[in-house]
Amino acid sequence: MLDLNPDLRAFAAAIDEFCRRECGTREQRDALTGNGTENHHGGLYRRMAELGWLGAGLPEEYGGAGGGMTEIAVFAERSAYGLAPVGGYTTSIIAAGPYLKFGTEKQRTEVIGGVAAGAVEAISMSEPGAGSDVAALTCKAERVDDGYLINGQKTWCSNAHLADHILLVARTSGKRHDGLTMFCVPTGAEGLRIKGIDTMGGREVNDLYFTDCLVPAESVVGEADRAWHQLTAGLNAERLILAATMLGRAKRILDDTLEYVRQRTQFGRPIGTFQALRHRIADLATELACCELLVYRVAAMADEHPDRQLPREASMAKLKVTETAKQIALEGMQMMGGYGYATEYDMERHLRATVVSTVYGGTSEVQRDIIGKTYGL
Incomplete structure (x- = not known):
């Protein structure tokens, strides 16, 4: 690695040693991943959380260690080098960003605190007809008295089957860019069905089907129509x-x-x-x-x-x-x-x-x- 400061070098060395011990052989990794069909092992992940590693780049007030992108990069790099089956980390730490920047205090406490403690989070933008062109998405969230009613399909949602919440980007008005809104949707919400997509990489991505899925108004992350x-x-x-x-x-x-x-x-x-x-x-x-x-x-x-x-x-x-x-x-x-x-x-x-x-x-x-x-x- 680069000549990082002593704390970061010690952090990297600890991750390396953990990976050598816990998943350093092919036999260990096969046992943890169902012979390579799963990319995440919850038990191993939670042990890393107990060591404080998952929150290394998160604020202390939400259970993190107060570091930044360098700490996140070190953990991401060294756990990937060690072939640790913790695929949920990437989507979780990516999803944490919008909550930190735009979420309510309740959302931050629940989601960011959960990530630091070993919970998995997911983020969903892509649809069958909207991949690179995110502004073309059509999954709709309609404002109703009780909150928002979500209908439509999402696809290629990594780790949705493991996640506590999905950071959903849905259309709330007809404008192409200025009509999108972020929502924090619990994966157990009524009206949401998660279906795995078989890939040559094993079980990782999912289709999401929303059928009259009602979420409260406080599920909005940031401002309505400002998701872009x-x-x-x-x-x-x-x-x-x-x-x-x-x-x-x-x-x-x-x-x-x-x-x-x-x-x-x-x-x-x-x-x-x-x-x-x-x-x-x-x-x-x-x-x-x-x-x-x-x-x-x-x-x-x-x-x-x-x-x-x-x-x-x-x-x-x-x-x-x-x-x-x-x-x-x-x-x-x-x-x-x-x-x-x-x-x-x-x-x-x-x-x-x-x-x-x-x-x-x-x-x-x-x-x-x-x-x-x-x-x-």
Whole structure:
């Protein structure tokens, strides 16, 4: 890792040791994840919460440790490197942002306090007809005497089946951008059905079906019809968190590849000593070092100026790290040959995890478009 301050180095070392002990072998990880079909283990996650790690980047008044984006990045990176099955962290810490910025005190206490204590949260924007174009969503929340009546479908909602609440973005008026509102919807709400979507990554994402789902007016997070502006204030943090997570995964993939090419012998010597592979490793390691510098620089910028939006830098981090992680996984599989394709090894799981990282949280194409716009293009 970078030469962080002593407290952050100790934090990273503690996470590394925990992961080595609790999920350091393939057998342990298979037992915790149902042979790779689940990406989150509640018991392990709650133990991390008891250690204070899940709240490292959350305010002390809500059960956190008072840190910032750098602490979040360290936890995201090192837990991903350790292959800890705590997939609920990413959506939880991303969802926490809007509650911290715009939620009521009651919402903050319940949701942020829950995240620090080990609860999982989810956020739902995408619909069958609205993915990258969030403003095209049609899931409707109609104002009624008792609150809001929600009808419609959402899709690709990560960890909804594990979450206590869903931070829902729904349409409350006909305006394209200025007609969206955020709601805090309990996952047990009447009129909400959660259905898992089978993917090659296992059980992670869900369809949500709302049928006359009534939520009280106090479920609104922030201001009605202002969700678009609230979203743009938080998407930068989301991209940085995803980048930090994939940074850890990419480091693990490179280390797994190195271990293989050092041990595998062909033509009388380790295959890593052949120039073709040695140069590929050198290029990948260099790209990964650039990713690390970018992630922690953007995290430091976010901590130095908490109210400043960083669309260019956050999108650069998300784009660079996820595309690099995918490249390392593809190269790692190639260098491992048939063993990289075999489920006996982690490489094929690495590839699945990295390929989809260039899609969720804003595709690589969307990130490039955002970056270009910051240059006036």
